[in-house]
Amino acid sequence: MMGRIREYWNRLFFPSQPPLSEEAAEKLRVDFKDRYHHFKLLLSANKQALEKMAAIEGALRGESAFGMTFVRSTCTAIAASVLRMIRCMEVLAPEKYPELRQQFNAIQQQILKLLETSFRPHVDSALVVPLNVIDNTWREQAGGKMANLGELHGHTRMNIPDGFVITTAAYTRFMAHSGLQDEIDRLLQVADAEDTAGLMGMSSRIQQVVLKAPIPPDLASAIDLAWKALAARHGTGLRIALRSSSLFEDSEAVTFAGQFRTELNVSRDHLWESYREVVASKYSLQALTYRLRRGIRDEDLAVAVGAMVMVDAMTGGVAYSVSPVDPADRSIHIDAAWGLPKTIVDGSAAFDSFTVDRSPELRLAQQTVRHKKDLFVCNPEDGVCQMVAAGEMTDRPCLTPEQAVAVAKVTLDIEAHYNRPQDIEWALTADGGVTVLQCRPLSVAVLEDGGVQSAAAVAEAEVLLEGGVTASPGVGSGPVFLADRRADALTFPPGAVLVVRQAAPHWATLIGRASAVVSEQGGFAGHLANVAREFGVPALFGCPEAMARLGAAQEVTLDADRRKVYAGIIEGLQARPPKVVNPIIDSPVFQLLQKLDRLIVPLNLLDPTAREFHAQNCRTFHDITRFLHEKSVMEMFNFGKDHQFPERSSKQLFFEVPMQWWVLNLDDGFKEEVDGKYVRLENIASTPMLAFWEGFTAIPWAGPPPIDHRGLASVLFQSTANTALTTGRQSRYAEKNYFMISRHYCNLSSRLGYHFATLEALVSERAPENYITFQFKGGAADIERRLRRVHFIADLLENYAFRVTTREDHLTARIDNDDSAFMYERLKILGYFSLHTRQIDMVMKNNARVQALRDKMLADIDGELLASPSAPQHIGPDIS
Amino acid sequence: MTDFTVMLVDDEEDFLETLAKRLAKRNLCVLKAGSGEAALETIRKTPVDVVALDVRMPGMDGIAVLKAIKAFDPAIEVVMLTGHASVEAAHEGIAQGAFDYLMKPVAIDDLLFKLQDAYKARTINLKRK
Missing domain, CATH: 3.50.30.10 (Phosphohistidine domain)
Known part of the structure; x- marks a missing residue:
């Protein structure tokens, strides 16, 4: 009555608001449409941002392998979604939240900085460097393997092969020349460690590209010079081995064992070809998979290549200064074969094993001599490497006890120099000397706690x-x-x-x-x-x-x-758990993602009613999306509510009788426009709202459960202590039960009993965009009863495939991306819960009654509620 | 959703063909252009509602094509596609008036929805005038 008088009053004294002309009304309709469209775009961007944030969290939990491509594309996608939300908000509320752009830019700057600075540009230096000047300080230019080897020679005078290193600078030069890197980047964009077939194709394509790429002229002449210097010392028939040496290779955390190619017995004629082969092996299937699993970025892995004079090995092998599989075993373990050690590292032929005790003095403790029918040789004359019959050497130990001790001594010397267990590759030459071909730190297995074994x-x-x-x-x-x-x-x-x-x-x-x-x-x-x-x-x-x-x-x-x-x-x-390792946890990419995560995922703005809920307090992208979502709902609500446009003002829902529910039509939520005060349920076109309503009205509420004496006292106490329950401190949207709807969308804010619930659902034939979120908070009882109710509801919802998180007495449940029939069913369930969980906090301390309540609810849902033909009848073709 | 006309612009022919076929199956009228230059020629001759535009092409790049399309007719909506996860490209495209930005490889439905949303924005914008 008062309302009608006021309306009359307004018309009398504020003639600036006459009934709208048809033209003006049409303009307003378009305005509403435009706003709703932007609101919907904001919601869909919000959903995309949240999904990508979940992907980051999943990646950090080690759920999937990821590389730099993932990091980069995910950060980009989130930034693009957030920016899109900001732009939509600028349409809904022009210039209302100028701080958002500032906060966005500030966060974005930090993200870009992390993405850029963590990619260390390799300091330009010489393209080719002689091996004998290199030591550990050259890691960036010479890679781990060559730096380790140079270090040994310089500091311990140990024998290493003569040679030079084609540096990482040379690699960068090679890759930049003729746009090679750009083309590889393009091919790499879709790399997925789980898709072996896809990777195989990609790997071969990239390797082909590398093998065909031209060597830049300045690099070619630098290598030529180094070759000539080497030939001056070793003769013109010189043959070399080319070994990759990358930045991460042969560090302790990342071994890259055998992922790259080694080219043996290379002559001058095949030098370019072999260099390309070694570089291309960075993209071999095993190297690609390994890198993706370890999260090592393609651009972080510049490959230096060591060129070393071939060693004429009588016997070659690998030595470990301790056992890699048994930490208690401190003896030196040597595997050896006739000729070069290649067959041992690639596991292709039989070999002998020797164990040398360290104390009191080096002594051969054990040897296992196997039947070595083949041996691997490189013939410097014809440049070929092959397996040949071992003849009379087949069953002879390939090391004498003295030789085994000599190898062990070198191994221990290297261990002493680096002060940690070592893995070395060595060759024994005709003069009895041991030449070190490679060395790296050895990771020793950690023993698990043995579980109970039956x-x-x-x-x-x-x-x-x-x-x-x-x-x-x-x-x-x-x-x-x-x-x-x-x-x-x-x-x-x-x-x-x-x-x-x-x-x-x-x-x-x-x-x-x-x-x-x-x-x-x-x-x-x-x-x-x-x-x-x-x-x-x-x-x-x-x-x-x-x-x-x-x-x-x-x-x-x-x-x-x-x-x-x-x-x-x-x-x-x-029962003994397999050793759980997150293979990429210590990788550079993992650590980068962790830093980025802190700028993107944590949510600081939790409570929309709090004073801190302000644009300038958005510290992460998640804060911005949370803020924008909340405010956009408010903007939509206020625009409809405050606007002098009868067909879009809020209507009271009429279902048999006027209900205490109000409905705001955002776009196409009504079948026909309504001018009066009420909207009849038959006129509602919003399918998510109808589904909810169906569940809400399906089974009558038995009324508040009879409460025990203490429960009642608790309610009375909380009602007086919690002003939010009695005064109007909440925003207006929270005061009544409101539906904001369109055909495919429904946002419900309700106060049922003493608790506060919001439901948002978008359900259409676009299954990937579908979602339902349900939030629930408060209640009149004391905190313990409220918590029990939240857990009670969480448990029930999880039964029906909702993903539920609870934080104190605040519950959020979510379902994404399922088809509409499934989504409607979930909405019905939520409708049912909204009615039937009223005031149940009163009985939450009585376990028997909680159990009975739970049983009844599950029976209701699985019986009567879902048995009835589901889904609203109003789903027609999308005419929006 | 009413059918509308979309033009796909990409220098990768396989990608262009596959996408065109799949979108045509979903009742869109699809035009193809293998370069930015070809795209601009097409819009001068044939009315186009929405453009799906590859950012990175030899010759005229995506941003330049976007600017030219918007200069020709600002009501044409443009969805940018790129194989490069570059925030700058996303920013730049959106700043230059692109409707949105999708990263390759793009799922056909995601692209379809995006094109539909862009078309809807276009119809609302046209009504406002």
Whole structure:
């Protein structure tokens, strides 16, 4: 009554607001449409930003492998979404929140700075540097491998091959020349570590591009000069080995074991070709996968290449200054074969093993001599490397005890110099000298706490395979996958036990997905063993006949520590958790993402009613999106409510009788326009609202549950103590039960009983844009009862696939991206809960009644509520 | 949603063909242009509602094409596509009046929705005049 008088009064005294002309009304309708469209765009940008933030959190939890592409594209996508939201808000409320742009720019600047500065530009320097001037300070230019080697020579006078390094500056020069890097960037954009087939294609395309790229003239002449200097010392028939040496390679955290190519016995004629081969191997399948899994950025991995005079090796091998798989074992472990050590690192042939005690003096403690029928030689005459029959040397130990001790001594000297366990590659020349070809820090496995092992289960289990060498400790089980050809990698099922003939480096692509590895050849010194240890995957190498004895798809359990493979999955062994490592946690990209995360994901603006809820307090992108979402809803509400436009003012819902619910039509939420005070339910076109309403009215409320004496006292006390319950401090939107709707959208703000709930839903045929969020807060009871109710509701909602988070007595539930039928069903459930959780906080301390309530609600929902034909009838073609 | 005309501009022919086929199946009228220059020639001859534009092309780059389209007819909405995750490109495109920005590889539905939203913005803008 008062309202009508006021309206009359206004018309009488404020003639500036006459009934609208049709033209003006049409203009207003377009205005409303435009605002709603921008509001909808803001909501969709908000959803995209939130999804990308969730992706960052997932990546930091180690859920998936990611590289720099992910970091960059995710940050860009979030920034673009936030910017889009700001622009939409500028349409909804021009110049109202100028601080938002400032805050956005400030955060964005910091993000760009992180993205740029963490990419260290490699200081330009000489393209080629002689090996004998290099030491550890040259890591940036010469890469880890060559810096380690140069350091040894300079500081310990140990034998290393003569040679030079083609630096990272040369690499950058090569990649910049003829736009090579740009083209690679383009191809790399879609790299995904889980997609082996896709990576394989990409890898071969990129390698082709590199192999065809021209060598820049200045680089060519620099290398020429260095070659001539070397030839002056070693003769014109000079042959060299080309080895990659990258920034991360051979540091402790990131070994890159065997991921790059080494070219042996290279003559002057094949120098360019071989250089390109080594550089291209940065994009080999195993190197790409490894890098993606470790989160190492393509641009951070500049490759230097060492060129070293070929060593005429009688015997070659690998030595570890301690055992890599057993921290208690401090003896020196040597694997050796006739000729060059290549067959040992790529696990391709049999070799001898020697163990040398360190104290009281170096002494050969143990040797295992194997049948070495082939040996690997490089013939300097014809430039070919090949396997030849070992003849009478086949069963002879390839090191005498004195030679083994000499190798051990060199190994210990290097360990002493670097003061940590070492992994070295060495060659023994005809004069009896030991030449160091490579050295790097050795990671030693950390022993797990052994879980309870069921001795009985193990005793009963059938042993399929026994012996070999523990290449990586631990226990793993799963179905056997026999991999013979490289193409088999394409069909490798995650979680399988990889079984191979040779411990070849290319199998490293599968290590991240395997539960265990068994190989017929190889030992713990090979590249594959290194990678298995790095990724914490149990591995047993040197098991002849493994391929024959283990059947494809057969379930087995590998106990690498006891060097046994059992049939079946053995519970007792399984109980020992596999070593959980996040392979990329210490990588540069991971650390970068962590820093970026702090600027993007944390939410500081929590309470919209708080004084701090202000644009200038937005410290992260999430704060901005949260702020914009809240304010945009308010703007939409106020515009409709305050505007002198009868067809868009709020209407009271009429459902049999006038209800205490008001409806604001944002766009196409009504079937036909309404001029009067009421909107009838039949006239509502908003499908999400109808679904909610269906659930809300499906089953009558039994009324407030009878409360126990203490519950009532608690309510009375809280009602007087919490002014928010009694006074109008809340925003106006919160005062009544309001629906803001369009055909596909519904935003409900309600105060039912003493609690406050908001529901927002967008449901249309665009499933990827669909979402429902439901927030719930407050109540009249004391905090403990409120918390119990929040947990009660959270538990029920989780039953129906909602993702629920709770923070004190504040609950947020969310569902995304499902099809409309499913979304309508969830809305019905929320409708049901909105009615039936009224005032249940009163009984929350009575466990028996809580249980009864829960049972009744689940029965209601799964019975009557969802049994009735679901989904509103009003879903027509989208005519918006 | 009423059908409307979209022009795809990209120098990668495979991408262009696949996308055109898939959008045509969804009842859009699709025009193709293999370069910025070709795109500008097309809009002078044929009415276009929305343009999906690759940022990085040989010859005239995406931003230059965007500016030229907007100069020719500001009511044409432009959705930028790029293979490069570059915030600067996103900023620049939006600052120059692009409707939005999508990163390649783009899911067909995401692109379709974006084009529909752009078309809707266009119809509202035209009504306002």
